Amino acid sequence: MLIWEAVYRIGFWPPYLFPSPWEVVKALFWGFQDRTFLLGTLVSVRRILIGYTVSLLFGVTLGLLVGRFKTLDETVGSLMTGLQVLPSICWLPLAILWFGLSEQAIQFVVIMGAFLSIAIATDSGIKNIPPLYIRAAETMGVKGIKLYIRVILPAALPSIATGMKLGWSFAWRSLMAGELLFVSIGLGHLLQVGRELNDMPQVMAVMLLIVSVGLLFDRLLFARFEKRLRQLWGVAA
Amino acid sequence: MSKNFMQLSIEGLSKDFDTPHGKVLALDNISIQINSGEFVCFVGPSGCGKTTLLNMIAGLERPTRGQIKKNGVPVTTPGIDRVVIFQESALFPWLNVIQNVEFGLVGRLEARKRKEIARALLHLVHLGRFEKAYVHQLSGGMKSRVAIARALALNPSVLLMDEPFAALDAQTRDLLHEEIQEIWAKSNQTVIFITHNVREAVRLGSRVFVFTARPGQIKKEFQIDLPRPRDINSQEVVVYAQQIQQELKEEIEKFLKEEVDREWTLKKADFLRPAGVDLGSGI
Ligand SMILES: Nc1ncnc2c1ncn2[C@@H]1O[C@H](COP(=O)(O)OP(=O)(O)OP(=O)(O)O)[C@@H](O)[C@H]1O
Ligand SMILES: [Mg+2]
Numbered sequence: 105m106l107i108w109e110a111v112y113r114i115g116f117w118p119p120y121l122f123p124s125p126w127e128v129v130k131a132l133f134w135g136f137q138d139r140t141f142l143l144g145t146l147v148s149v150r151r152i153l154i155g156y157t158v159s160l161l162f163g164v165t166l167g168l169l170v171g172r173f174k175t176l177d178e179t180v181g182s183l184m185t186g187l188q189v190l191p192s193i194c195w196l197p198l199a200i201l202w203f204g205l206s207e208q209a210i211q212f213v214v215i216m217g218a219f220l221s222i223a224i225a226t227d228s229g230i231k232n233i234p235p236l237y238i239r240a241a242e243t244m245g246v247k248g249i250k251l252y253i254r255v256i257l258p259a260a261l262p263s264i265a266t267g268m269k270l271g272w273s274f275a276w277r278s279l280m281a282g283e284l285l286f287v288s289i290g291l292g293h294l295l296q297v298g299r300e301l302n303d304m305p306q307v308m309a310v311m312l313l314i315v316s317v318g319l320l321f322d323r324l325l326f327a328r329f330e331k332r333l334r335q336l337w338g339v340a341a
Numbered sequence: 342m343s344k345n346f347m348q349l350s351i352e353g354l355s356k357d358f359d360t361p362h363g364k365v366l367a368l369d370n371i372s373i374q375i376n377s378g379e380f381v382c383f384v385g386p387s388g389c390g391k392t393t394l395l396n397m398i399a400g401l402e403r404p405t406r407g408q409i410k411k412n413g414v415p416v417t418t419p420g421i422d423r424v425v426i427f428q429e430s431a432l433f434p435w436l437n438v439i440q441n442v443e444f445g446l447v448g449r450l451e452a453r454k455r456k457e458i459a460r461a462l463l464h465l466v467h468l469g470r471f472e473k474a475y476v477h478q479l480s481g482g483m484k485s486r487v488a489i490a491r492a493l494a495l496n497p498s499v500l501l502m503d504e505p506f507a508a509l510d511a512q513t514r515d516l517l518h519e520e521i522q523e524i525w526a527k528s529n530q531t532v533i534f535i536t537h538n539v540r541e542a543v544r545l546g547s548r549v550f551v552f553t554a555r556p557g558q559i560k561k562e563f564q565i566d567l568p569r570p571r572d573i574n575s576q577e578v579v580v581y582a583q584q585i586q587q588e589l590k591e592e593i594e595k596f597l598k599e600e601v602d603r604e605w606t607l608k609k610a611d612f613l614r615p616a617g618v619d620l621g622s623g624i
Contacts, residue, residue, distance in 0.1 A: 240431040243399050244445030244495060245421040254447070258435040337434050338477030
């Protein structure tokens with residue numbers, strides 16, 4: 105903050121390109137005062153919660169299936185790795201053609217951004233389970249679907265958690281990218297509005313919000329979850 | 342049940358493994374008869390097929406030739422009458438101690454009954470106070486104890502132990518020897534116990550089988566006629582151990598020689614492989 109203020113004071117850039125922290129705080133305040141920031145945040149959070157939940161369900165299911173069935177692995181598995189290279193925003197044109205300028209189109213982009221990385225992590229988690237766990241379970245009479253639920257899924261959990269975390273950040277980025285290009289009320293859109301109005305303090309204030317929301321979930325949810333898992337698995341946190 | 346009832350019968354058992362370098366014969370024509378309630382130890386050089394044999398008795402792997410019968414019935418699948426305790430204890434880190442012990446009972450008994458059995462077993466292995474602990478909070482010896490309790494929970498008639506104490510220090514191991522002997526003496530269980538530690542085999546076993554280097558065959562069988570409990574440092578144990586060690590030594594030398602030879606050929610093969618063959622693979 106101090107450095108920021110100092111750079112601002114030096115006056116290297118004109119104030120309309122490089123606002124002081126104080127301006128940004130004011131923009132934040134006014135944004136929340138007239139409810140646009142609050143609304144934008146709520147809309148974006150709602151979107152990501154929906155998109156992420158769907159991604160999680162799809163991703164883990166697909167990962168489990170691909171990890172289990174060899175034929176699926178050889179077909180869908182390599183497709184997954186291939187498609188993951190594609191930045192998720194590249195799905196937007198396709199999504200718009202399929203769904204029109206609708207909520208579904210944005211959701212589609214979010215899901216494409218998140219679910220592949222979750223599926224890939226789940227799949228690799230399953231492939232890397234120590235065979236000893238499975239043998240131990242078998243010798244104690246556990247097999248079939250029960251083996252899946254009681255051993256394979258929990259044993260793959262650390263890897264799934266990493267995928268979930270990665271998936272979250274992909275989902276959040278995809279959502280912001282989608283909202284930027286899209287007329288809606290989310291945070292990404294507020295960023296775009298700020299640009300159109302040449303309102304640098306608002307642009308920066310919204311960026312701050314985006315980072316905060318992303319970090320909040322990351323710290324509150326995933327970091328704790330991961331730490332707990334690492335503890336259980338005996339890896340030093 | 343009479344002590345001399347023939348329970349496990351291993352008949353002409355062989356096992357091949359398919360590897361990239363062709364077929365590997367791991368076990369060659371093994372025949373062993375084991376009575377109910379016996380404590381049998383297997384010793385042999387590394388790679389001679391002891392674990393493979395144990396896994397086949399457990400039903401985790403299928404023999405290539407020959408068969409295993411338990412009470413006259415061929416063994417084809419895993420079953421809770423034959424539970425394995427693995428070297429690395431193979432406890433589940435996502436469960437706490439008592440949940441690990443209960444693991445095999447879930448779906449077989451109601452929760453209250455399960456807890457009761459698990460608690461009793463944890464007391465038996467002196468871990469009564471640790472039922473809520475997680476695996477990463479336990480020492481190596483405690484993990485072995487939990488693994489033993491977990492196997493005993495299913496009350497198997499045959500207990501298969503694959504170097505269960507190999508990773509422990511001498512004091513802890515000594516303690517566990519006492520405990521496992523006590524448990525075994527009270528039960529009617531048959532134990533098959535793999536170890537590299539010859540004295541451990543003599544201390545625990547009623548019979549000790551020495552295996553040849555791969556392909557594993559039975560080289561010699563020792564009947565250990567010593568009163569129990571046995572002291573690992575007693576004169577009698579040491580004498581038996583020396584005899585067994587003598588048999589083992591030849592085989593280990595054979596094994597080492599083969600291993601070194603193979604390493605040499607592998608190195609040569611590496612050297613001869615044309616460069617760049619691997620480019621593009623794995624895409
Ligand atoms: N799944 C497998 N595929 C191919 N070869 C195998 C497989 N499992 C075991 N082998 C080979 O079979 C032989 C016997 O292995 P095994 O693990 O039974 O030996 P072991 O006597 O238990 O050795 P150690 O004392 O080192 O544990 C070894 O040469 C091993 O390389
Ligand atoms: Mg072994």
